[in-house]
Amino acid sequence: MAHRAEDAGRAGEQASSIPPSGRDLTALLRVVPLFAELAAPDLDRLLVGATPVRLDTGAAAFHQGDEARTFQVLLSGRLKLSQVTSDGQQVTLRYITPGEMFGGIAALNGKPYPASALAVAPSLAVRWDREVFQRHVQEQAQLSWKLIQELSRRFSEAQSRFREMATERVERRIARTLLRLAHQTGRRVEEGVLIDLPLSRQDLAEMVGTTQFTVSRVLSDWERRGLVEAGRGRVLLRHPHQLVLVAEDLAGSED
Amino acid sequence: MDEVSIPETMTAEEFQRRWPTxxxxxxxxxxxxxxxxxxxxxxxxxxxxNYGIPVEDFRRELVQAAAQSPAAG
Known part of the structure; x- marks a missing residue:
């Protein structure tokens, strides 16, 4: 599944600045996990109402509070999904990587977007009007089944994060967050696994649900121990296995 | 179908997926x-x-276990 998503990313990056259409768009949609198992005629039918959208770094796919009119899938690039709470605190909910749907849950419910989606790299998305996508789902059983699977995956992810917040020490939460990001966007490099995202300590603090001060303290400690290298908006996991031990609380007495 | 060959460079994800045993x-x-x-x-x-064991021993165990997978042979 992840390989397909990476393929989608590469395919999108190869495209020129002209948004793809027709056959090109079908090829891009084919590698989206949500659509991967659709029969060719069903995939072709999905093109009805599909509009490619290019987003420069910093551009918003949608803003928190806007009426959710579209269902969207990211084909290449990276988006940051973040929410401003009622007391003004910003929270990074998750990063969207190629092949993932976004804004879909609000669109399915007919609710305003609960968060904003900003491109953190040049990105290509495809969107359908809510009503059009609803029709596709109603007409295609396989698509609706895949959508249910994706929603349940997101739901269990949310439950895991709730459990982490409620019960786990901050070191474990930071380790888990880094591992989750590495799993989602990581790249094997000579020195370890590089999280391929412009990720500041503030971003990480928002994702973990702690302060930037705490993130800095923990990362500095891990840097001293040679586990990670965190600087200039990038995080390198030098010893991913050691982080797994921290995340799973298997690290023994040295912690 | 899937011949058992587990080189040292194969990822843990791949050998588990190809040979669940x-x-x-x-x-x-x-x-x-x-x-x-x-x-x-x-x-x-x-x-x-990571676990401080000789890679050849580990690889041999994996290959033996993989040979028991229904997909193997």
Missing amino acids: TIGVLIRRRMACVGCPMARFDSVRDVAQ
Whole structure:
């Protein structure tokens, strides 16, 4: 599944600045996990109402509070999904990587977007009007089944994060967050696994649900121990296995 | 169908996916690789190093276990 998503990313990056259409768009949609198992005629039918959208770094796919009119899938690039709470605190909910749907849950419910989606790299998305996508789902059983699977995956992810917040020490939460990001966007490099995202300590603090001060303290400690290298908006996991031990609380007495 | 060949460079994710019976080796050795988010990055060699065991021993166990998979042979 992840390989397909990476393929989608590469395919999108190869495209020129002209948004793809027709056959090109079908090829891009084919590698989206949500659509991967659709029969060719069903995939072709999905093109009805599909509009490619290019987003420069910093551009918003949608803003928190806007009426959710579209269902969207990211084909290449990276988006940051973040929410401003009622007391003004910003929270990074998750990063969207190629092949993932976004804004879909609000669109399915007919609710305003609960968060904003900003491109953190040049990105290509495809969107359908809510009503059009609803029709596709109603007409295609396989698509609706895949959508249910994706929603349940997101739901269990949310439950895991709730459990982490409620019960786990901050070191474990930071380790888990880094591992989750590495799993989602990581790249094997000579020195370890590089999280391929412009990720500041503030971003990480928002994702973990702690302060930037705490993130800095923990990362500095891990840097001293040679586990990670965190600087200039990038995080390198030098010893991913050691982080797994921290995340799973298997690290023994040295912690 | 799927001939058993597990080079040192194969990732933990790949050998578990292709030959699910190798999971038995990981459980027996109390390794955290099953369901681990890093399984797609760490190779047979990395795993052996992480747990401080000789890579050839580990690889032999994996190949033996893989040969028991229904998909193998």
